[in-house]
Amino acid sequence: MCGIWAYIVSQIEKQGVHKSLNESILYENFMRISHRGPDRSKFINLPKQCISLGFHRLSIMDTSTRGDQPFVIERDNRTIYALCNGEIYNHKYLEDYYGIKTTSGSDCEFIPQLYHQIGMEGLWYALTEGEYVSGEFAIIILDINKDTGDYIVNVARDRFGVRPLYYAKYSNGTYCFSSELMGIPNNHSGITIKEINQFDPGWTSYLFKKDGKMYTDVGIPKLLKYVSQSADLDVAKLVVKQQLELACKDRLTSDRKIGFLLSGGLDSSLVCAISAKYLKEMGVEMQTFSIGLEESTDEYYAKLVADHIDSKHTHVKFTNEQFIEAVDDVVYFIATYDITTVRASVGQYLICKWIAENTDIKVLLIGDGSDELFGGYRYFLKAPNEKEYEEEIIKLLTNIHRFDGQRADRGVARNGLEARLPFLDHRLVDTVMAIHPSLRMPKDGVEKWLLRESFRGTGLLPDEVLFRTKEAFSDGVSTVKKSWYQILQEKYEAEVLPKTAEEDFKHYEHCPPHTKEAMHYRDVFEGHYGAVSQYVIPYFWLPNQSWVGNVTDPSARVLDCYSNEEKTED
Template identity: 35%
Template sequence: MCGIVAVIGKGVDAELVQQLSKRMSHRGPDESDLHITEKGHFLSHERLSIVDLQTGKQPIQGTNSAWMVHNGEIYNHKKLRDTVLKKHTFRTTSDSEVIVHLYEEYGYEFCDMLDGIFAFVVIDGDDFMAGRDPLGVKPLYYGIDSHGAVYFASEMKAIADQCKSFAAFPPGHYYSPKTGFVKYYQPQWEDAAKAVEPLDLKAIRETLTEAVRKRLMSDVPIGVLLSGGLDSSLTSAIASRLMTEAGSPKLHSFSIGLDGNAPDVVAARAVAEYLGTEHHEIYFSVEEGIEILDTLIWHLETYDVTSIRASTPMYFLSKAITEKGIKVVLSGEGADEIFGGYLYFRNAPSVADFQKETIERVQKLATADLLRADKSTMAHGLEARVPFLDKAFLNLAIKIRPEEKQPATYGGVEKYILRKAFDTPEKPYLPDSVLWRQKEQFSDGVGYNWIDALIEYGTAQVTDEQLAKAADLFPHNTPATKEAYYYRTIFHKHFPQASAAKTVRKWIPKWQENQDPSGRANKAHVKADTNIATLKATL
């Protein structure tokens, strides 16, 4: 939806804040504005207009002295206006405005009332608070400069060179000077012992359908990212069905690959034909992907190998989508974490380990798939929405008995219960060839040659001597392969601060010998290459 910057403190001027905000102009190409509060603090906003195109400009003032900036979407804003905020007078019809009014009504204790994705800052006199959505779908960073001023920003690049220290704002928390960090999101599913609920296929189907319905809220056209895998195909099928029922225009779907024969492109084409979407296929070459690595890592603000591999096609796809006038897309992130869909989950030593790993993967999404989904799309002013991470769906799905999610329970099929929930022969959502297709990592599915060529290229840029001394140059999260070392050098060029390196967490599969994040590193993959990145790394 946008990029936000807030600075609370002295010794900062308006021109500097505007410059910092403009580093994120890609996040909000439609409008930009800066507000200086009565006490001299700053709120800046780069807007991508999605809801309330006419009056939704930010920063937004509350009833009195409070002002706010927000990045995200609040899906239950109308319900909040009509119930707990019915006595309040609103200045706009924007979904964002409910945040500042909830602050006026409840103080700091309101974040759990929001159903949506958000990163926001409210300033009221010298008091302020910041909050981030439960799982960190929307990014937020915070820091402090040498004069004690506090900074918040949607992306690290806006504040990294201004702050003596900074970090990623923890998902599911709010912060105020009076309370410090408070974990407001404390769902039952975080306790692995609560995963005792019986399987209810109808509830899975209905709750996910409602999650998609919420995320169709928009005053601009919506599309779907369609890889042809189970997760994106399901969200596409549900959205297509809901939009048809509502008499909405035909859904636009988008897929990407190295060519027309890439696994994802072929599968997505079949889904699009089945659903009757307005389908668009985008292609990119290995050479084009390598060429944009520097720019991509600047946008992503990570050196995690799998995030970079998967973000490259997503970056090209997002550019093509916005060029067609689409501002919002549905995406399938989260399903593999919730249901144990990654192939390495097959190797979990016990049911308890399986369940614990699903919970930890969901909790860490903000540093992996959600970071990729936000920053590779918002690099082109495109907002990605993720139905699988709806609060109600999480509460239902993660608490199902873990035995029901394990592939061994159902003949080795991963995510069997999700597939079965939408296996409705009387009115099918998807063709069987897609509904029962094996899990494919996005970076693999665009064409296996993409990762192979990327590993080979990254390896060729780094000498044995450089890799041997990696710990001296990069003591935190020391890269273990030449490909990882190469990405790290690019990241370090853009973000040399020690604080920057510490914001990154590496995505590594468990319970398998080869810890390369490619799905093909697992022997269960139909195109397994268990030596991937090991033999190639020695070239």
């Protein structure tokens, strides 16, 4: 997990302005994302092009300075700079296939050379469509013609936005790219932000500077379109099992110590149990971690799994007060006001903070992405038919980078750690989405039925966990008697209500808050990022209301398909 940053000045600005911005504003904003790369930082100015590039490194593959970025190559009359926040787990396959020689053990050093060989479109497809290639990335490549001074800035992001990237376009045509929203300069020096948002996953875009003028290409979207084919259950179970095992195995490659978040739910438990097999073969001790308030529902199941797979497990308990104290900081760190994302991010941030302060672990494997891929949320029990089920899955995968994907990255990266998500491996996603939805839908009141059946009878997990029903992370950290969402609602109803008039709710046109809790998150968010950033979420994450009725709270514990007597999961 690293931080990448770029500031591309339009032809309207003069070099002197760019220099002053570098001294007073640009470097300061670049350093705001330094937590993503605590090992080393590099900031360079290219005055002839009026461009600044920056990189914060968390060294995972080859911890020496040979792996520092940007990578720079000279070819013909071109100078190519490459920034990549990513992990290309089997990069050696690409290096061998294309005959690329590297000088470090970094998994990203080959990128500018491969770009030079096959161009940006070819590079994108090589990283995301190949049968033998696995990885996630956000990339910025600057390609300068040394003879003319013209250049192209190439920008790309992996299909599911596992690695973050934001952009801002200013009133004078200048652009800024940053791994996190907090790294983008606000209105300054007489120019204002015209547009700010996440760079869409699965896109490649270009900025051209030719003959002194700036041009842009809106990008080429890689839409999520799948054709369901196989309705053979035995084949489906086999390929799901094989691809998830491969995704976990690939993500165990690291020159730094690896740990695992284990809530005791199906998803994190599968990732841990599969990885445990490979780590034992490697002679490496597995360390797992869980978090909860007093009497949290996750604690029992996490310890059950840890004993089953023989991991060194740590369960960290926090008080209600510690959770509440972290809320405002978390809204800033994760850069969202989405209700369920904020709630779930508090626990993720706190456990990662504990891991960073008490261990030497730098990489964490986590179970996020499974619910979007396999329809694991409790409201999927209400899916009326295969068509609507499939449409909801594609919607969730398309927007995961704004919700659970965002939480998975920011809560971990804030603490100088790297998150790896086996369930969003593109080969696994393509495999699952090629299975007929009749096999993927809930059966007999059991969500993620196909995933569970794929590991039935293997002994990988206790049946008590393999068939444990879904529990959201933001719910599982608390008790059924009093959920985390109820603790938050009580706090903000009591503290905000006397000070807030009813008309304040009408102040917001986009995603207006409907509770005092939501109002608080929005106020904190805009206090840091301003109203111009409100479109970073398109809507509040909620269960499909056409299935479950007019539900306004994202917690599964408010749904009629949730029972207090049920055992619960991640």
